[in-house]
Amino acid sequence: MPSFDDNAAQAALEVAETWVGKHLYASAVEATGDTSAILECEITYEPHRIIRGRSYTEELMFGRLNVQIDENKVITRLKMVPEKQWRDKGDMMDKRTARKVHGVDFKSTIKSIREQLVGSNQDEQSIAPTEGIQVYIRKRPLLEHEAKKKEFDVVTCVGEHCVVVHDCQMYADMKRKFIENHRHEFSHVFNEAASTDSVFDCVGVPLIKHAMSGGKSVIMMYGQTGSGKTHTMAGFQQRLVEMLFSSSSASFDVVVSAVEIAGSKCYDLLRKRQRVIVCDDANGDSKLLNVTKHIANSAIDVLQVVQKALAQRATEKTAVNSVSSRSHFLCFINLQSNNKNDVPASKQGIITLMDLAGSERNEDSFQHTADRRRETIEINSSHMALKQCVRALGQEDISGYVPYRASTLTRLLKDSLWSKDAKAAVIATISPICTDTEHTLHTLQYAKLMLEENPELVKDRVEVTVAIQEKSSKIAIKDWSHDQVIAWMQSLKRGAFSKYASNIVSAIDGKQVSRFGLPRWIQICNNNHIDAEAVFNAMRKELGLQEKIEKERRARNVTRMK
Numbered sequence: 001m002p003s004f005d006d007n008a009a010q011a012a013l014e015v016a017e018t019w020v021g022k023h024l025y026a027s028a029v030e031a032t033g034d035t036s037a038i039l040e041c042e043i044t045y046e047p048h049r050i051i052r053g054r055s056y057t058e059e060l061m062f063g064r065l066n067v068q069i070d071e072n073k074v075i076t077r078l079k080m081v082p083e084k085q086w087r088d089k090g091d092m093m094d095k096r097t098a099r100k101v102h103g104v105d106f107k108s109t110i111k112s113i114r115e116q117l118v119g120s121n122q123d124e125q126s127i128a129p130t131e132g133i134q135v136y137i138r139k140r141p142l143l144e145h146e147a148k149k150k151e152f153d154v155v156t157c158v159g160e161h162c163v164v165v166h167d168c169q170m171y172a173d174m175k176r177k178f179i180e181n182h183r184h185e186f187s188h189v190f191n192e193a194a195s196t197d198s199v200f201d202c203v204g205v206p207l208i209k210h211a212m213s214g215g216k217s218v219i220m221m222y223g224q225t226g227s228g229k230t231h232t233m234a235g236f237q238q239r240l241v242e243m244l245f246s247s248s249s250a251s252f253d254v255v256v257s258a259v260e261i262a263g264s265k266c267y268d269l270l271r272k273r274q275r276v277i278v279c280d281d282a283n284g285d286s287k288l289l290n291v292t293k294h295i296a297n298s299a300i301d302v303l304q305v306v307q308k309a310l311a312q313r314a315t316e317k318t319a320v321n322s323v324s325s326r327s328h329f330l331c332f333i334n335l336q337s338n339n340k341n342d343v344p345a346s347k348q349g350i351i352t353l354m355d356l357a358g359s360e361r362n363e364d365s366f367q368h369t370a371d372r373r374r375e376t377i378e379i380n381s382s383h384m385a386l387k388q389c390v391r392a393l394g395q396e397d398i399s400g401y402v403p404y405r406a407s408t409l410t411r412l413l414k415d416s417l418w419s420k421d422a423k424a425a426v427i428a429t430i431s432p433i434c435t436d437t438e439h440t441l442h443t444l445q446y447a448k449l450m451l452e453e454n455p456e457l458v459k460d461r462v463e464v465t466v467a468i469q470e471k472s473s474k475i476a477i478k479d480w481s482h483d484q485v486i487a488w489m490q491s492l493k494r495g496a497f498s499k500y501a502s503n504i505v506s507a508i509d510g511k512q513v514s515r516f517g518l519p520r521w522i523q524i525c526n527n528n529h530i531d532a533e534a535v536f537n538a539m540r541k542e543l544g545l546q547e548k549i550e551k552e553r554r555a556r557n558v559t560r561m562k
Ligand SMILES: Nc1ncnc2c1ncn2[C@@H]1O[C@H](COP(=O)(O)OP(=O)(O)OP(=O)(O)O)[C@@H](O)[C@H]1O
Pocket: 139, 140, 141, 143, 223, 224, 225, 226, 227, 228, 229, 230, 231, 232, 321, 323, 324, 325, 357, 358, 429
């Protein structure tokens, strides 16, 4: 056995630190001999932001570092050994796959973390609302198709103000695992059970009332594609128009315009996506030249116009979401006083609804074209400018530099956001699934950055122990009772074969049925060959499916136990 040399290991680590970067973690250090030592440090390079031009990417690197030192502890060789040269084939998986493969262990640890979090949250402190912008978090539920793909929920909303993301990670040996819990606090966090109506009551109602009394209100949806922006926005539109038109005191005309910002270009969504020019007026405010203004006379009219605009919206298939918004959507609802005695300027309220383009990360867009990548860069840089501008909103002294001219989005928002009678809310939507952990963390971090420049990062680490073996989720056909066989038969083709169920005598169970050949099914189906063939094929399909699921489960258990 090689002897362990602490000093040599330390020396190697120090060099490795400076060589690879400050986010380096090293473990499993071995040293051999007295005179010349080969140290092997398994390292992971934490997701790390690298600024390239105006965009940034995050990189994850796994590797093993070979460090050779002489008797004076001087490094004579330092070499990164590529992962594929030393890791067993079975261990080669990316972090997202690893999360699912080890899902059972992660899930059981998250469950106990959740219980502790809920238990420790009895005397929850309320968070003072911030000046300027309000930032809310909305977590959407785990969807059925996601659960089928072995996704699991890695986000816990604790009380009304705190959200914890459980970042499931593997150590570099790809065997041991840990969870890093990232804790964020906001003025309000809506959990997966919160209805869109309750979100609107909290976020939307005060802002709409403000606009109805002549103020400027902006409601923004921000989040990764597929996290629920459009879902939330659709519910908001419905409630918003109800408020506008049910108000007996309403004495204003409702004028709607809708535009889309794709890259730096702006398009009129109420006029077949015709290009709209953004130009500056004498006050330096950016205006849309010749944008369509639709005077709406009813709630349905507004909804139809918004639907028409959304239908025009540029959407394109992405690797992340099959119908993903690749542009910012802005809908301006002007409330123009129709009371002739009013001073127009003091009575013109405006509501700006925004569905921001998904903040897609570079690693999700590796199959995309150059145009598509450029688009992603433009989206990310407009998010960056928006964040800086929004932060300035809450500050008393906004005489400093506010980069609202950095993107078309912020140019257009200047008038609505940076005036004395402006109120704004951001709803950051997050997805709960383990595959989206990085996106979720990114969204929360972005949301926090809208409030403060250097938000405090609160995180802790929990070791994950191997949970019990993943059990089969389905009862195998061979274990079906007679009743289960009948129930299966009756479930086929919406009960089309129920009439033959009584031909299966009570002594027949799943084990026997799984061995039936076509002639036996013909007998059961009263000599109806077509029906018999359909039932026979359905049984074969069921058997094949169960076998496949079982095989995958066994493989997962083997990989986890390695
Ligand atoms: N709170 C929720 N409750 C139930 N289902 C939801 C919720 N939020 C989102 N969903 C569902 O999640 C899926 C994705 O949501 P949605 O289309 O709103 O995402 P998105 O953020 O707008 O994505 P994109 O930016 O690509 O348009 C939809 O099927 C939607 O019905």
